[in-house]
Amino acid sequence: MATQSNSQQKPDTNGAKLEDLTADNLTQHVINISSNINNERVKFIFSKLIQHAHDFIRETDIQRDEWEASWQFLTEVGKASHPDRQEMILLSDVLGISALVDIINSRQTPGSTESSVLGPFHNEAHLFENGDSISSNGAGETMLIRGTVRDLRGNPVKAALLDIWETNGNGKYDMQDPEKDGPDCRGKFYSGEDGSFYINGVRPVDYPVPYDGPVGVLLDLLNRQAYRPAHIHFVIAHPSYEPLTTALYDRESPRLVLDPVFGAKTSLTEDIVWSEDLEMAKKHNTKPFVRKVDGQDRTGFWLLEHDFILADRQAVKQRKTHD
Template structure:
């Protein structure tokens, strides 16, 4: 028998075919445990094809900040699953008339950060505030002087008037004011089937002097919906769910920045604790009470009302369109 054959006549065995011993623990120690930073680098590398695009810029920043957040607070698997479940429930409770994700963005202050950063308005010009989840596009066009209170018992009458001006004081004609507010019960018409369609909503154009004039009702403070995940978040953090009284406006004109904003009444107790952080000092306004026979007669009125004069000062720039719109709740 040759040296390459075994005694049982099996096929020859190469000299290189040696039986390998099991890997030793000392060999395994040559491999270092994967770090979370390595995973972040791999994820960023996986989306490298989006480099140079706006989507890539946003997505890579989201990944980096989310991963850093997980490391900073040592986020646990069950906590991540709880967050995913929270977001799922936000989707479940949302419908055409209610957008829980926007509400979530509002109560976390993210909406106001984004709006303020995006606007960059000049000092003294109209500042932004929250659009909110109740804006409904397509409000009726109304002539100056019209009353957008189309329901019954909507609230105390209020006249809002003034001008739309450039930053140098020049009147802006044909500027558009898209306005909306709640009734005296703190309800927007799209979530209250007892109100007429588009109640307390309207669109107005300024005249040749940049003037506008409309009738509505004096705003009241109201609670945002707290029967869903956002309400649970507010309860967890010990916060109330109240918004101070305000009047919504989208002010626009060709050649000027479109500004989404709110005017807040100065006599409201929630001015310093708005649940969505929308209050800015320049947006706090004072309504004057008009009463007494002589003053009412001069205004052609017989019942007391509130009067607000406010000039909207627009910043030159690009006119944009508000893409979001809620729907009207349907009774089934």
């Protein structure tokens, strides 16, 4: 079927007429030419995109050299993007766009766990059992992660699928580590009959988003730091509830306020505590290790606890097609 662009038939101008285009009438002309489509959602989105982009250029009085620098920058972002490094997502993150999309689209009703940004490092993971370790030997300092999944009425949610991922103790995700050829510090597992879960990982550390590319240049231009506060990502899914994409952040991190992707939230900060409860470690298959505490060698492990609350499944959200 021939499209308008290559059809020999008389094209539909959608009411647009040949006119001398100026800074005042160009925007509406472009919108008219771009609106000859049946998909009302696409028409609405691109009409707004054209309007706001043109308004931005007018309001800031963009000069030719600045516009050239802009498209050259976006070209470099595209060149830096590949399956193991999503530079375009990173750009969206550091501009707060990902956080805004998350806030607007969150289906977590009051009382349920808040959402947070997905980030660029989500990847496929193996299925584990409660008590397994998602981290390889030597990946970092052992940490037990445990809690429950419940609904808004306090009922346990059985068989909720928890998909979690984190950096190793050196602040690298597995896909960033040339010595890793498969998933590490990430895994999937199900909550138990009582909604409980427990899995072993490593204590997260503050780490920098990739800053050796074009997004790093942008951060320098804006005099912003690149380090994310220590955190662990979670995606929790169950057919009876709204899916939850979130993260837990180390309350002691000095970079919570300066998070370059704006994902940290007060309700998602937790204390990561040192425990020497070896009975707890045995019960949860946690491997203790030795560290210095007040100048003495102590045996124990890190502990992160959190209870997740899922929102009830909601009706499909209608997408805007007009103001």
